[in-house]
Amino acid sequence: MPKKTCQLIINSGNDYVIAVKDNQPKLHRHIQRIAVQNKATSRYIQTEKTRNRLTTTTVEVFHDLNGIDPSWLGVKSLIRVERTGTRAGKPYHEVVCYISSLIHTAQEFARGIRGHWSIENCLHWVKDVVFKEDDSKIRKGNAPANLSILRAIALNILRRNGHTSITIAQRFLSNDIDKILAFVG
Incomplete structure (x- = not known):
């Protein structure tokens, strides 16, 4: 930075x-x-x-x-x-x-740093590994940022609807437009 x-x-x-x-x-x-x-x-x-x-x-x-x-x-x-x-x-x-x-004390910094890693594990890791964000071939203009926002929205919708495993949620919802629309309806 x-x-x-x-x-x-x-x-x-x-x-x-x-x-x-x-x-x-x-x-x-x-x-x-x-x-x-x-x-x-x-x-x-x-x-x-x-x-x-x-x-x-x-x-x-x-x-x-x-x-x-x-x-x-x-x-x-x-x-x-x-x-x-x-x-x-x-x-x-x-x-x-x-x-x-x-x-701060070392314990306070440890708690804050650990908290950051929980964000990393819950959001960025899922976007990178499950949604394969890093493998995306879309690189021009605002498209990468826009798709990243859409992935975050999808992740939040799945979590809000009780899905703790995003991989299992993807499998459950794959190719079933009615199930997907039920989440946002």
């Missing part, structure tokens, strides 16, 4: 928690360095077993902003999230860094 976006968010009176990825290599390396050299202001560790996964998540918050480019407007916290565990018996390890205009 560009620095200008941070400025727009702050200037509009809002706050942000933004993932720092490889497209911001200097900032990403700096947060990693801060995490190694300094003691976290706040730390939260959670172990969770769900389905075939065992995950330990460590969230650390740092307030040492020395070396952060001042054009990252509003930065008050650096957050490092480390996840280790097993998925289907295979080990994995990932580290994700964030910047934020908020000052």
